[in-house]
Amino acid sequence: MRHITRRYFLKGSAAASATMLFTAQSYSQVVGANDAIRVAVVGFGGRGGDHISGMLEQKGVRLVALCDADYEVLEKGKKRLTEESKDKDGKVIPPKLQKIDTYQDVRRLLEDKNIDAITTATPNHWHSLLVVWACQAGKDVYVEKPVSHNVWEGRKAVEAARKYNRIVQTGTQCRSSPGLIEAIKWLREGNLGKIKLVRGTCYKPRGSIGKVDAPQPIPQNINYDLWCGPAPMEPLKRKRLHYDWHWVWSTGNGDLGNQGIHQMDIARWMLGYNALSPRVLSIGGRLGYIDDGETANTQVIYHDYPEAPLFFEVRGLKTAPYKPLNADMRGIGVGVVAHCEGGYLVNPSYTECYAYDKDGKLIKEWKGGGDHYANWIKAIRSRNHKDLNADILEGHLSSALCHTGNISHRLGEQKSPNEILEAIKSDKEKVETYQRMVEHLRENKVDIDQTRLTLGVALTMDPATEKFTGTMADAANKLATREYRKPYVVPENV
Numbered sequence: 001m002r003h004i005t006r007r008y009f010l011k012g013s014a015a016a017s018a019t020m021l022f023t024a025q026s027y028s029q030v031v032g033a034n035d036a037i038r039v040a041v042v043g044f045g046g047r048g049g050d051h052i053s054g055m056l057e058q059k060g061v062r063l064v065a066l067c068d069a070d071y072e073v074l075e076k077g078k079k080r081l082t083e084e085s086k087d088k089d090g091k092v093i094p095p096k097l098q099k100i101d102t103y104q105d106v107r108r109l110l111e112d113k114n115i116d117a118i119t120t121a122t123p124n125h126w127h128s129l130l131v132v133w134a135c136q137a138g139k140d141v142y143v144e145k146p147v148s149h150n151v152w153e154g155r156k157a158v159e160a161a162r163k164y165n166r167i168v169q170t171g172t173q174c175r176s177s178p179g180l181i182e183a184i185k186w187l188r189e190g191n192l193g194k195i196k197l198v199r200g201t202c203y204k205p206r207g208s209i210g211k212v213d214a215p216q217p218i219p220q221n222i223n224y225d226l227w228c229g230p231a232p233m234e235p236l237k238r239k240r241l242h243y244d245w246h247w248v249w250s251t252g253n254g255d256l257g258n259q260g261i262h263q264m265d266i267a268r269w270m271l272g273y274n275a276l277s278p279r280v281l282s283i284g285g286r287l288g289y290i291d292d293g294e295t296a297n298t299q300v301i302y303h304d305y306p307e308a309p310l311f312f313e314v315r316g317l318k319t320a321p322y323k324p325l326n327a328d329m330r331g332i333g334v335g336v337v338a339h340c341e342g343g344y345l346v347n348p349s350y351t352e353c354y355a356y357d358k359d360g361k362l363i364k365e366w367k368g369g370g371d372h373y374a375n376w377i378k379a380i381r382s383r384n385h386k387d388l389n390a391d392i393l394e395g396h397l398s399s400a401l402c403h404t405g406n407i408s409h410r411l412g413e414q415k416s417p418n419e420i421l422e423a424i425k426s427d428k429e430k431v432e433t434y435q436r437m438v439e440h441l442r443e444n445k446v447d448i449d450q451t452r453l454t455l456g457v458a459l460t461m462d463p464a465t466e467k468f469t470g471t472m473a474d475a476a477n478k479l480a481t482r483e484y485r486k487p488y489v490v491p492e493n494v
Helices: 046-058 071-082 104-110 126-135 151-163 178-190 224-228 258-273 372-382 391-411 417-422 428-443 474-478
Strands: 008-010 019-022 039-044 061-067 102-103 116-120 141-142 168-170 195-203 279-285 298-303 310-315 332-341 343-347 350-355 362-367 413-415 453-455 459-462 467-469
Touching: 039 046, 039 104, 039 372, 046 116, 046 372, 061 071, 061 104, 071 102, 102 104, 104 126, 104 224, 126 141, 126 151, 141 224, 141 279, 141 372, 151 391, 168 372, 168 391, 178 258, 178 298, 178 343, 178 350, 195 258, 258 332, 258 391, 258 428, 258 467, 279 391, 279 417, 279 428, 298 391, 310 391, 310 428, 332 428, 391 459, 391 474, 413 417, 417 428, 417 453, 467 474
Parallel strands: 039 061, 039 116, 061 102, 116 141, 141 168, 195 310
Antiparallel strands: 008 019, 195 332, 279 298, 279 453, 279 459, 298 310, 332 343, 343 350, 350 362, 413 453, 459 467
16 A cells, blocks of 8 residues: 555644644545555444444455444454354354454544544444544545534535545445436436425334433443544433434434435435425424433424425334335335326335336336445545445435434424414425324324424525525524534534
């Protein structure tokens, strides 16, 4: 591997909280066809475990380092890779690696010139900062979805990737599924006529995370300063630090930005829009239980694109699949449906699509998954971000659609069912979607006359600038970014 130049400086003390700031000039890397690409995995208590497996399977790739703010996770990961084990029959399984470097502080990892690229599956609030820092350090990136915790920092991640000529793949692996690629191409060619609307669904049961009466202790194996990073370093006000961060605003984006980002991305892909929507509205709430979660578990998002709207539904309580026409059609719990003049395209999984005519008769189907990691490695070798199936720009736009929907919700007010109907009565699709949500809540014994839904603010945005305009624009733009905790700051000029 040839490293031409890299310049950086260290500011502050040698303590763990010291920060690495990279200069505006990053170093370039030229990867030859026979060079091994040296990869580190950052954050692997959950989804990152798949990153480790995926990197071990790639030809011409060496997994050389692990990083996690949880020392216990870090040591267990190292042990699984470098020590022999036994299968269920007692047969010895040799170690996968002879050695691997470990870091708790990602800034120290990024200083390592022996690392060419990183993958990251940290909590959402770290994603964009890691992309920026890694690009400044001359490293390519595979970043889990959503690529950002807010709209503004997602755009900064795109700017960093372009400025430093880095290959940054978004972890929306559906983009590498041949079945979906072929089906959406077929749809976009007009084979079902004009698209009337696209509906994404995230019907995924999510139980209560419980409720605590006082701040909880931070496990001793976790460097909480590093774990919090850009987010406020506040007392832990829920039972579990890990995973349940999805359901609080300072670190997560709800299921809309967790599971739903996959389907939001596919929906936008079907529509063919490469910008944020000019208008967005949310209706929803956290209903069915009282816990320490803050994000909505029941929500309808309406993105008013000019030619065809994008509806998105989140249901965290028990529900039946969505079927656009009749009982013979493939139902979707987590999926996307394109409603067209000549029928429907139904995407019920990561690897499948089914086309139906207007009467619900199956006319065509596609199946087949791909290797999203391999696509990233191929693009690293070509040094062309256009070879990526899910370039960081695609990830930013789809992630931001989730964020703008959540902003509408967070600025909204609880309203009676009649008040909500009055606000949306001019749009029959909004009314139909809302009424189905109300029926779903009733089936789960939620009385929305007593526990009211939040009618979000109908926000307008200039897609070119990604800035809100009109009603409550100042408040909305404030939520489109955040106050960063020093030294974990996404820079204005990347």
